[in-house]
Structures are given as structure tokens and as C-alpha cells.
Amino acid sequence: MTRSPATPLPPPKARRRLREAAALTQTQLATRVNVTRATIRAWESGRTAPRGRKREAYARLLKTLAEEDAARRTRSAPPPEPTPTPTPTPEPTPVLEPVSGPASDTASGPVSDPVSGPEKGSEPEPGSGSEPEPVPEPAPEHPALTPAQAFDALYEFSAPALVRQAYLLTGRRELARESVERAFQTAWERWPEVARDRDPVGWVRATAYEFALSPWQRFRPRHRQPEPPPADPGDRTLLNALLRLGPQHRRTLVLYDGVGLDLPETAAETEASTPAAANRLLHARETVAGRLPALADPRVLHQRLTELASAERLWAAKPTGVRKGGERRTRFRTRAAIAFTVALIGATALTVRTAPTHYEPAVSPGVAVRGVPPRVAPGSLSEAERELRQKLRDRLQDGPERLEPRLE
Template sequence: MTQSSPDVAAAPPLSSPKERRRLREAKSLSEEQVAMAVGVTRAASSSARTEPTTSSTRPKAAVKQTARPATPTTVAWLSKPVTSAKPPSRPPTPAAVTGSSAMAPTEPGTAPDLPGTHVSGASGASEGPDEATAPAVEAAAAASESAEAAAAAAEAAAVEDFDALYKHCAVALFRQTFLLTGRRSRSQESVARAFVLAWDRWPEVVADRDPVGWVRAAAYEYAMSPWHRLRRTHRELDPPPAEPGARALLDALLDLPPSYRRTLLLYDGVGLGLPETAAETEASTPATASRLMNARAAVAERLPELAEPSSPAEQSALLHQQLGALAEAQTPDSLPSPDVIRTDSEHRAQLWTKAVISFAVLLVAATLFTLATAPTRYEPPESPAQQVEGVPPRSGPQKLTPQDLDLRQQLRGELVQGPARLLPHPG
């Protein structure tokens, strides 16, 4: 059975190889799927990479028809060549392709509509590249989501812990710093700055064995800083308490040296032990004990009721009671909320980061400008001319007079034409 060239030429022309490759990749088809859908072997499909010949380029000769069904002569859908493939023993039937009907001729300039699902043929089913990489993509997305969820949970736990710490000791720290400074505004500012620093260094605060002590030490250090003396608003004390005993106790505390005042407040007011007080004040235990005894003696001179107890324990208990009553009478006007503290801390961190980056950029710019404008070699400066008195002017030899010229001429002539010089002989 033969077929003439007009029958072959009547086959609809295919699109360009580039367009066919784009359509194959858009359908996510493998090489086996394309070969089975078109009705050719995998090797034949992969080796067909040129445009099909037409009646205008092929000679009009008889072409033998094979036993395969009539399909387009050449297909160039594949992007990779296949070196070896076994042809099927029989041509695939339309029932072998699931999800699509039998192949039909398409309009000129278009490609046949191939199925987008998996193909099950004589050689077995195969999956496209998207289906093969789907588990890896899903695993990466799940890992990313789990990491984000863990980070969000850790941040929420940190915020909750910080808020609990703030609500637990903010008011107490305000009262303690008031006993140290006697100024309400500085006490509120000291507590706020201490918690701002704590949120900025929250991992360090959480790892500390006593987070309350960490914040208390930061508040005490800021409240007792000597730089506050330069601020006009912190030079004057607040109005003293109306009760005479509380007023006398506050005056006695404020008259103590800062180290004595802090030691007395930590030991008799807060109730820390002597080693803990020494560690927080950064002093040795003997030095802390000496400061405590001197502070008690100085306060007892101002308050006679403190000198009545016979033992140091009774004196410490009485002083603890009076300091507690004085602190309880002080209530903060307006302490900021934990949200404001955390926002202020983050804002300060951003400002410091921008300042450091700006300084680095300015330093680099100044260095580059210096390198561009600096001279490459040293040129000594020229000293300006100055008039010096008492020194004769610099001059050359005097001008010869006519007599000097005659004498020089005469000497020259005698040296040349004069008598021979007498040479001495040894005697």
C-alpha cells in the first residue's frame, strides 16, 4: 500500500520547534507521555528536531506506508535527546491515554491538545517534574511555617514574662528609689529606664537567677548617678512628708553618703542578706558590714527611738518597719505601661543603630575625601624673605681700576718672557 505525495502534503503543518517546546513545558509532560500521546516511540520523538518536510521541498515520489496509524511525520516536543529506547511491539491505542480522547488533526499553526494528567501505557506510568518536586516543596514550606510559628510563640512568651515582671515589681522599685533620692520624678524615670534596659537585654535578664535584682540594680544605678546634679529639674527635693517622724527619717537617709544609703536600704529595707547586699553594691562583705553599722549609727543619732533597742536584730526590725511605712506612703503618679516600655526600648535600639550606621558612613566619607585631597609627597614650605640689620650686603669682587689692569698685564708678560728661573743645587 502506497501513498502519494499529495496525501503527505495534506497533513496540517506543525508550529515552530520553540513554540512546541513551550507548550510541552506548560503542560508539564515527560518524554514518555509525549511519545505515547503522539503515537511514536520515545527514540523517534526525541530524534525529531527539525521541521517536517513539505511537498515543495520533497521530490514527488512514492512513500511507503508503515503499519503504524497515520500521524504527523515529525514531532519536536522534547527538550532532551534520548539515546536508547525500545519501541513498543504494537502501536498504542486511544484507550491507553487516560483523560483525553483520540488524537485528531489540529488547525494549522497549533499543536495537538495533550492531556495534563499522568499517562498509563504499555511502558508504565510516569510523573511530571512538578509532581516529583512537590513533596520537597511542601516539606520546605512546612518547615518555614513551623519556624515562624516557633519564633512567634517565643516572642509572645517573652512579652508575657516581661509584663508579669513589670507588674510585679515596678511600684515597689519606685518606692525604693524614692527613699534613695527623695524625688518622685527621678524615681519614675529610673524605673522606666531600668525596664527599658531590661527589655533591651531580655535574654540576659531571663538567664539571671534573680531578674528582680537585675532590674533593681539598674534602677538604683540610674537613680544615684552623679550626672543628675547637672540637671536643673533634679536639683531641688520634693516637698517632705507631713508627718514629723517620716520627715526626720527621710532627711536622715538623704544625709547619708550614697553607698551607706544604698546598703542600709538593701539590708534593712528590702531584707537582703549581707552577702547579697555586698554583691549588689559591688563591695566586700566586711566593707558592707562597716557601712551598715555606720549608717545605723548616723540614723540613730537623728531618731532617738532607734537607739532604744538593745540588740542589732531589734534595731534592724524597727528600721525595716519604719522604712516600709515611709515607702508605703508614696504612690507613683503615672508609671508607663509595659507596652510603652517595650516600644521605647525598640525605638531607642533603632535610633542607636541608625546613629552607628551614620557615623560609619561619615567616617568612610571623610577617609575617602582625605585620600583624594591629601598630597602624595612632602613639599617643604618656602620661608618668606626678611630684612636683617647690621649685616653687610652680599657682593662680589671689586671692579678693577686702570692701574690694576696695567699691573695685571705687566705681570702676565714678565712671567712668559722673563729670565729663566734659577734652580737651587745641592751644596
């Protein structure tokens, strides 16, 4: 499943070169694009790619930097030396010659075609002293590859080596194979971008390394159990020495001494400066040489890393299976997103349907009323209560007193 092509961008190395040529830091460039410095580092290393409006703004800024760089180069270039103006000579009068075609069929002698040469059976004119020059045959045209064929060719070319490199990083055969497959599945999802990349193998390698060295791998049940170590004691010792290094030091050592990248490329892929990458490389070499003094020579270390990666029986899946697995994963994520969206819409509609349409005031809390004697439990009356009852009975028995008018 491919996506529509987005705005083209220069390769990651060209992005970094344009920024450095303009004397801009990653922080300054991030401020102009309105992103973070870590995002610029990821874009320049090729690990991630900008999308949407950020991609458009980044592409416009890089185009502006490229134009400014070209203008600086033009100003700094020395002016060309003036060339002497040739003296004009009178042009000869053109002579009309017969042109091959229906109008020249009556012309004497055979007619030659300017592309395919003279006709069959034609002989050079006697006395001309020149033989007909052989016309080179046109080179066979190679048919354009489809996206699936180009992806399969890239996978078959680089997958076995990437699996061996991932094994040196993790020491786990299954995790190495899975990391490379996930990286290629991500590349197939972004194939228009990866196909135009200057180094597609480097793009996939950076993605595979990130997945292999992710700290979340330790929480997966399938990777908690240790795998059997290499059979050779020397390979086992070297692998243990590699795994004792930190992830960034191990990755720098594998890229420089294992893969053979130069120091700036190693720094760009590990998202570090060149001095930091050099310090990591020296520290990793020193640590490995402390356990295995025979590997103090970088050439011997490179040979031993190659032998360690080649000694294990590592395999990679077929490219067709990787593409189909990535498409299935994409369909699953799409369906999960649709299901979540539908559930969210349903919950929102249910809330709107059952919510009250008018304000209902809350019930006020109870307040103690004073002036009313509390109710007492039934029982014998006290002396004061009996006196009060007798007084009420005596006064209200005959009714209230009435006023009678009298004459004076």
C-alpha cells in the same frame, strides 16, 4: 528589640560560689580571664555581663571550676554501703494476653485502654471484688509566654516596689520612676540574659540603683530644683536622715532593712565584702538612730521605711510604653552611630581626595646675602660717593686701555 542568645552563664551567686570554692581571689580570677578586678566584681554582682570573647573565656573557666568542684565533692563523699545481692529466682513463663486493636476485636468482653481507662458502659467482672480506679485528669498545659509577655509580667510584678525603693535612695519621685524605667529598658535590650537569670528582679534592682545614685544626676537641669518634701513631719525627718548618709551606706541600709536581703546578698549587690557591708549597715543604723532614737530597733526601722515608701503617691508607666521607649532609644543610638560612621568615612574620603600625591619641598627660609651694599634712600651724595663717581667717569670715559705690539 531582642538580641541573639549568647553563651549561657551561671547566676551571679553561683559564679561567686565557684570562685570561693576554688580558693581564688577576684584578682587571680581576673588575671586568668585577662580583665580587671572591678570587672570580675561587676560580673559576680550581676550589674554587668561579659560579652564577646571575654564571655566565652569566662564561661569556659566557670565550667572548669564547676567540674573541679563536683570532683572534690565526689572524692569527699563517703563510699556507699554495699547492698546484699538478691538471690535470683526463676522467672515465670510469660502469658500472652490480647492487645487492644483491630486484631483483638473478636475477643470476648470489653477491652480497656491503658491511658483513658475502661470504655463507657463497661462493668467490672462479677466476683472480682475490686472497683475500677479513677484515672486522674491530666493537668492543663499553660501556653508558653512570649518574650514581651514575660517582660510585662516581670514589670507589673516588681516595678511599683522598685519605684518606692528608688524613692528612699534619692528622695525624688521623678528620678525614682525614671531610674526604674531605664533599668527595665536595659533589661529588655538584654532580655535573653535577664530571662535566664536566677533573680531577674535583683538584676533590674541593681541597675536601677546604679542609675538613681549616679553622680551625674546632679548636673541635669530637671533634677536641680528641689521637690516638695513629705507632708508628715516624721516622714520628712526620716527622709532627711536617709539623704544625709553616703550613697553606699544608704543603699546598704535600704537593701538590708528595707528590702530584707541577707548580709551576703547585700554585700554582693553593693560590690563589697561581707565585713564591709556589715560595717556600713552598723554605721547607717547608728546615724539614723542618732537623729531618731525611736528607730534604734531594726524592726521598727523596717516598718518606718515601709510606711515612708508607701505614703507617697508614686506611679510607674505601662510596660508597653517602657518597651517601646527602650526600642526607640536603641534605634536612636543605632542611627546616631551609623551617621557618625558615615561622617567619618566621608571625612576620610575627602582627605584622601584632596591630599597631595607627591612630595613638595618646603620653601627654604630667607638668608641675608653679604657683599652687596644696601640700597639707600634717594638724597644728596656724600663726599666719598662723589669722589668715587668722578673717578669712574674719568677712567671709563675713553674706554679701557689697549695693548699695542711694538718692535724692539
